[in-house]
Amino acid sequence: MSKTIAMMQPYLFPYLGYFQLIAASDLFVLGDDLQYVKEGWINRNRILVGGEPKFITFPLKKDCHTLNINQRHMCDNIQDELSRIIRTISLSYSRAPFAKTVLPWLEQVLRYPQSNLARYAENALRETCDYLHITTPVIRASDLTLPPPIDHQDRVIQTMKVLGGKTYVNPIGGRSLYCFDYFMSHGMxxxxxxxxxxxxxxLKQPFVANLSIIDVLMLNSVEQIRQMLSRFSLLES
Incomplete structure (x- = not known):
C-alpha cells in the first residue's frame, strides 16, 4: 500500500513545485471532482512574453460556477484559441535553448482531442511527467467513490484511508487548512x-520565479530539471 500521498487539483502546465510534489509522493491523487475555481490556476498559468510574466488562459464554456472541474469543458472554438496560445509561446521562446525540442512536443500535448477540462489537464500532466521521467502513479479522486466529506480535511483523511496512506504532503500555502494533531489522531x-x-x-533579467513549467522546459535540459525536482523541503510543523 502507498505510504506518502499528495493530492492537488489538475492544473494546466503548473509551476515546478507541482511536479516536485508528484515526484516526492508514492501516489498522487488528482482532485478532479473538486469545485472549479474561477481565475485560479486550473486553466491558466504564466509564461514570459517579452521578458514580462503574462497569463496564458485556456477558455472554457460558460457554465454554472458551482460545477466541479470534471464537469467543465473547453470553449467551442478551443482549436482557434490553442493556435493563438501556441503562436504566443512560439514567439516568446523562439530563442530558448530547448525550443526546437519542446515546441513540437508541447503542440502535440496542446492539441490533445479532449474537451473535458479535467481530462485535458490530466493528459498534459501525465505527458509532462513522462517527459521528465517522473514515474509516480497518478489516479483520479473521482474514481475512489468516496462518501461526501464533512470538510476539506476530512476529504483528505478519507482518501488516505482508502489508499492506505501514512503521510500526507500538501503545498505550504495550505498550512492554515490542516491540523497536525487531527492527522495524528487518525494515525497519519x-x-x-x-x-x-x-x-x-x-531570456531576460531579472529572474521571474514560479512561472509555468513551460518556461522551465524551454530553458533547461531534462537532466537539469530532474536535479531541480529534488530541491525542496518537507516541513513537519
Missing amino acids: QLRFHRIDTIEYKQ
Missing part, C-alpha cells in the same frame, strides 16, 4: 512541501 503524518529558491537563466 502531515507534511508541507516548500520549494527551494531556484533560479535559472531566463
Whole structure:
C-alpha cells in the first residue's frame, strides 16, 4: 500500500513545485471532482512574453460556477484559441535553448482531442511527467467513490484511508487548512512541501520565479530539471 500521498487539483502546465510534489509522493491523487475555481490556476498559468510574466488562459464554456472541474469543458472554438496560445509561446521562446525540442512536443500535448477540462489537464500532466521521467502513479479522486466529506480535511483523511496512506504532503500555502494533531489522531503524518529558491537563466533579467513549467522546459535540459525536482523541503510543523 502507498505510504506518502499528495493530492492537488489538475492544473494546466503548473509551476515546478507541482511536479516536485508528484515526484516526492508514492501516489498522487488528482482532485478532479473538486469545485472549479474561477481565475485560479486550473486553466491558466504564466509564461514570459517579452521578458514580462503574462497569463496564458485556456477558455472554457460558460457554465454554472458551482460545477466541479470534471464537469467543465473547453470553449467551442478551443482549436482557434490553442493556435493563438501556441503562436504566443512560439514567439516568446523562439530563442530558448530547448525550443526546437519542446515546441513540437508541447503542440502535440496542446492539441490533445479532449474537451473535458479535467481530462485535458490530466493528459498534459501525465505527458509532462513522462517527459521528465517522473514515474509516480497518478489516479483520479473521482474514481475512489468516496462518501461526501464533512470538510476539506476530512476529504483528505478519507482518501488516505482508502489508499492506505501514512503521510500526507500538501503545498505550504495550505498550512492554515490542516491540523497536525487531527492527522495524528487518525494515525497519519502531515507534511508541507516548500520549494527551494531556484533560479535559472531566463531570456531576460531579472529572474521571474514560479512561472509555468513551460518556461522551465524551454530553458533547461531534462537532466537539469530532474536535479531541480529534488530541491525542496518537507516541513513537519
